[in-house]
Amino acid sequence: MSSPSEASNENSLIVGNENEARGIRPFADTSLETAGQIANQVAGHAIFNRYLSQKSANTLKRHSRDLELFAEYLLDVGIMPEHGADFQTNPEAWRGVTWGIIEGFIAWQLQEGYAVTTVNARLSTVKVYAQMAVKAGTVPREEGMLIQSVKGFSRSGAANVDAKRPQTRIADVTYTYKPDGKKQTVVVNRRSTKKRQPVLLTPPDAALLRQLRNDSPQAVRDALLACLLLDHGLRASEMALLKASDIDLLRGTIHFFRPKVKGTSHEWTTHKLTETTYALCRDYLDAHYPPTLLPDGPLILTTTRLKRNGEGGQLVEKGMNRVRLSERVAWLGKQIGLPKLSAHDCRHFCATEMAKMGYGVDELMAWFGWTSAQTAVRYIASVEVQKRYKG
Known part of the structure; x- marks a missing residue:
């Protein structure tokens, strides 16, 4: 015998409190195949919000900076995102993104002089959100697999890249710190994170x-x-x-x-x-x-x-x-x-x-x-x- 909650939702795809059902509403005489397609569509568009709700404020801030730079790259090479540039919360923004565009993002960052470790981190961010866009249906599954196949740089590969590319940032930043448990300080040289040349307005x-x-x-x-x-x-x-x-x-x-x-x-x-x-x-x-x-x-x-x-x-x-x-x-x-x-x-x-x-x-x-x-x-x-x- 059905429970009261089941009886009140006998045609619903989700049983339980109506206020707790997320996104899926009752459909009379819905086949399992059709219901599955509807459930995938609804869950896909909700996946961004669910992912963001689980991350810390610092993580979301870092992701926001990474995806803002991705948008800047698109604008810099002459691509205007037709569905906006809010890649962090809007699945539609990912329509048209391909593995070749992601490879171009890597090359653009290297040309701009960003550290290889930074390039790897931003690639990881882009791949995470692109994979969610696949589930949302805005990036084709085959393209999503190709995007996931884009690889970053290993430690030896990073060293080779740095040895061959010219210095393109404003200057090196040098600082000294003492690692925990170590007696001696360490001097670190890294590239400046500022863009090479600010735009000077008149x-x-x-x-x-x-x-x-x-x-x-x-x-x-x-x-x-x-x-x-x-x-x-x-x-x-x-x-x-x-x-x-x-x-x-x-x-x-x-x-x-x-x-x-x-x-x-x-x-x-x-x-x-x-x-x-x-x-x-x-x-x-x-x-x-x-x-x-x-x-x-x-x-x-x-x-x-x-x-x-x-x-x-x-x-x-x-x-x-x-x-x-x-x-x-x-x-x-x-x-x-x-x-x-x-x-x-x-x-x-x-x-x-x-x-x-x-x-x-x-x-x-x-x-x-x-x-x-x-x-x-x-x-x-x-x-x-x-x-x-x-x-």
Whole structure:
């Protein structure tokens, strides 16, 4: 005889509490073969969330950096991900990824000068998420097997690679440490993790980025995004957390959270909006922002695709995450002839311009949320050197 829970779900693929059933709903007279296909599809799309829920915050942060670099590689070689670049949480982003693209990712990292051990670690991350994409049905099974066959470098292979490739990073980083249980210290030389050459913006470049490209809501959003980066020096992670209520049009201010310096006096801060930023904020919130999302919806929203005839580019009720923000900044940079533009390059421009205007160490630290005075001093000293050279 059936139990009460079974009786109430006699046509369900999963018996038990309805609130506990994950993703599969009742289907009358469903064959086992059909039910299996449905179960695979549902479980495949839930596998990313289940995997992420089991990992520590540090592991997820490392995976996020690895997959952001994978997205940067695609953009650098001219590939635009049709389904977005959120490879960590969106199975659809993996559509079209092949083993050849993964091999290209390895070669690109070596050309950029990354350590072989780092290349191996990132390959491992990509393979884990690609395998989940196979189960989600967005990567064909045969392609998934080929992706898993892509190998990293052994210790001897790594030594041979390093011996044959030129030094391409900015500089070697040398540091000394004392291993546990050892009497002597060890000197370590490693390649810098910074990109070879930052993109140096000029005031005319910044003006182009702030300029409205067309009359679409997307153009207003892009110009506002540029202003917050160039005039206020926000990080991409800070931009992704902004809410519409963080903008106070009456006072002309923006109040935002800085996750990178959480627990310090710079955790929360308020900026007086520049004139251009204020005008864009008012236009964006009053004329384009969906009223249903006010007041606590995400500030920087995604948009529909802008058509060649100038139509489209409408705001969608979904915020842009850090990866999509970085991807958009890179795209905007390419439109004005600045490949590989990043949010940090815009932040660097803002700090340089403020140092030129005579802002002091304490003012720069408060504005950018720096916990070390050395960073502010570096910008001020750099500006002083430039003035002497020109003089």
